Amino acid sequence: MFTKEAYLVQITTEGLKKYVSLLPMVAISTGIIGFLSLTGFPKFAAIINVLRQTIILYTCVTLLPMWIGMSGLWLAQPITDFVTALICIGILLKLFGKKMVRNGVVMESKQS
Numbered sequence: 001m002f003t004k005e006a007y008l009v010q011i012t013t014e015g016l017k018k019y020v021s022l023l024p025m026v027a028i029s030t031g032i033i034g035f036l037s038l039t040g041f042p043k044f045a046a047i048i049n050v051l052r053q054t055i056i057l058y059t060c061v062t063l064l065p066m067w068i069g070m071s072g073l074w075l076a077q078p079i080t081d082f083v084t085a086l087i088c089i090g091i092l093l094k095l096f097g098k099k100m101v102r103n104g105v106v107m108e109s110k111q112s
């Protein structure tokens with residue numbers, strides 16, 4: 001560690017646990033953003049990236065500390081990643097939800 005002060009070690013340990021709590025959400029959103037870019041929807045991918053790094057993150061960093069204190073700063077990025085993953089999943093389902101794969105063949109669903 002960079003310090004031997006127990007108080008700082010405790011804050012860092014607790015904070016890092018909160019920070020990495022939703023780390024898998026980064027993989028989901030990054031994967032979907034890459035998929036959208038490669039399948040002809042680069043505008044959606046760009047919009048999601050800008051939305052994530054500006055509006056959602058800024059809102060979380062601004063509001064969460066007012067509501068839950070220092071924990072809000074540690075949780076701002078994980079909550080941003082979680083919200084972004086939900087948005088990505090929603091866009092993916094909206095764009096490709098009518099298609100499904102059966103036995104390796106893409107088929108249109110019968111639902112309208």
